[in-house]
Amino acid sequence: MNPQFSNKPVKIDIGDGAAIPLKKDSGLFNAWWLTFFGAIGIIIYLCVTKPDPYWRILQFLPDGILVTFQVTILSILLSLVIGLFTGLGRLSRNKVINLIASTYVEVIRGIPLLVQLFYIYYALGRLELFKGLPPMTAAVVAMSICYGAYMGEVFRAGIDSIDKGQAEAARSLGFTRAQTMIYVILPQAWRTILPPVGNEFIALLKDSSLVSILAVSDLLRRGREFASESFLYFETYTMVALVYLVITLFLSKGVSKMEQRLNYYERD
Amino acid sequence: MNATRPIIEIKNVYKFFGQLQALHDVSLSINSGEKVVIIGPSGSGKSTLLRSINRLETIDSGSILVDGKDVNSKVNDINLIRQELGMVFQSFNLFPHKTVIGNLTMAPMKLKKVSELEARTRALSLLDKVGIREKAEVYPAMLSGGQQQRVAIARALAMNPKIMLFDEPTSALDPEMIGEVLDVMVTLAREGMTMVVVTHEMGFAREVADRVIFMDHGQIVETGTPEHFFTSPEHPRTQKFLSQIL
Secondary structure, three states: OOHHHHHOOOOOOOOOOOOOOOHHHOOOOOHHHHHHHHHHHHHHHHHHHOHHHHHHHHHHOHHHHHHHHHHHHHHHHHHHHHHHHHHHHHHOOOHHHHHHHHHHHHHHHOOOHHHHHHHHHHHHHHOHHHOOOOHHHHHHHHHHHHHHHHHHHHHHHHHHOOOHHHHHHHHHHOOOHHHHHHHHHHHHHHHHHHHHHHHHHHHHHHHHHHHHHHOOOOHHHHHHHHHHHHOOHHHHHHHHHHHHHHHHHHHHHHHHHHHHHOOOOOOO | OOOOOOOEEEEEEEEEEOOEEEEEEEEEEEOOOOEEEEEOOOOOOHHHHHHHHOOOOOOOEEEEEEOOEEOOOOOOOHHHHHHOEEEEOOOOOOOOOOOHHHHHHHHHHHHOOOOHHHHHHHHHHHHHHOOOHHHOOOOHHHOOHHHHHHHHHHHHHOOOOOEEEEEOOOOOOOHHHHHHHHHHHHHHHHOOOEEEEEOOOHHHHHHHOOEEEEEEOOEEEEEEOHHHHHHOOOOHHHHHHHHHHO
């Protein structure tokens, strides 16, 4: 019985993220490999055999990819901040703070993201202060508020997964509650938190396609623009879907590599 | 300061876990430099009593004074009181994200604003003392249980506490590693440290304890020298317990 070994990171599973490849699927012909190189292969094949319209579509999309990444990265950073405070709030012994944080999570999780996007966009628009708010800002705010709630759960679970003895050891040395969190708990919890955050990043990237309804020129919106001019709906959305797929699969590979690296001070 | 005043004064302490009475009217005074060993069956309240001294457990009534300061009073900063009370846990609780020396230097640097050089020098001499200086730069997960516990003792000592509390420090160890941890504790006792030790190691009690306290059902049942416990324990419950562990 050695409690030190029970410190192994707990894997947090928060619903609708991207599929992160399992270690045991690491053979040459696994699903990831097949899909990733299949998608790239199809893109190349289409562009080479039918450059018009496929090559034209592909040239039209990069601006949108950039915007998609902008929305995703800004939203993930902001939602990390919101998530940290929400997670701490959910673990707080202060009943009022706890209730506020929990209510926020309940409300957000109960409303579809698309509805939230509409709501925040038009609600902010009614406030004098936010008149003429750029769609991009509204989109980032809405995505962050939504994902902040999910991120809060990731932080809560991550912090909760650290053995209680760690906090006791720190407190017995004379660290305050806050110092214990900053110097002892969070530096350990991030290893548990990072993989699901990577997962959320990928999920957010996919959900960011919803911001196209707010007149943000993301990847999907660029596709719609091209399609409505050329009437080549099927061809355009084929390309859009393939590009999303390649990006998502590439990122999920990155997340799984990161997950493996995070265990550097474990003895197996 | 009054030199004759006990460094730990526990008066009429009661503690409940829901319906369960963990401590029932416990009073105990410990003098500076004294070594007190607390024994008793599991669930007797011995760990709860120890953890109440540095307020890892809050008591329901009574008072606990450490160096004259009430640990449960809002007037006193518990974090400053805890700096005077080193604690060693059954499960070591080393910080796995820090190297051995990082475990030792963190609290002095963050809490006492000791310079890194000074903290490292002191940490290395403490590691020398517990016999694992060569492991300074490795992570705790690379150490055996006995080594981890010795690091944990050194970590507690790094804050220069006046008192050391040990909560079953050898109970999670494989038998062959118990000796190395007890040796460190014996050395510490010889140097005059005030120690309160919850343990089942009667050999250790016999070697260093000034006083042995037997607890059962949240109460102090019997107090005496180690010799008294080995030769003529009075209370039937003490006799029964000792016959089981010796």
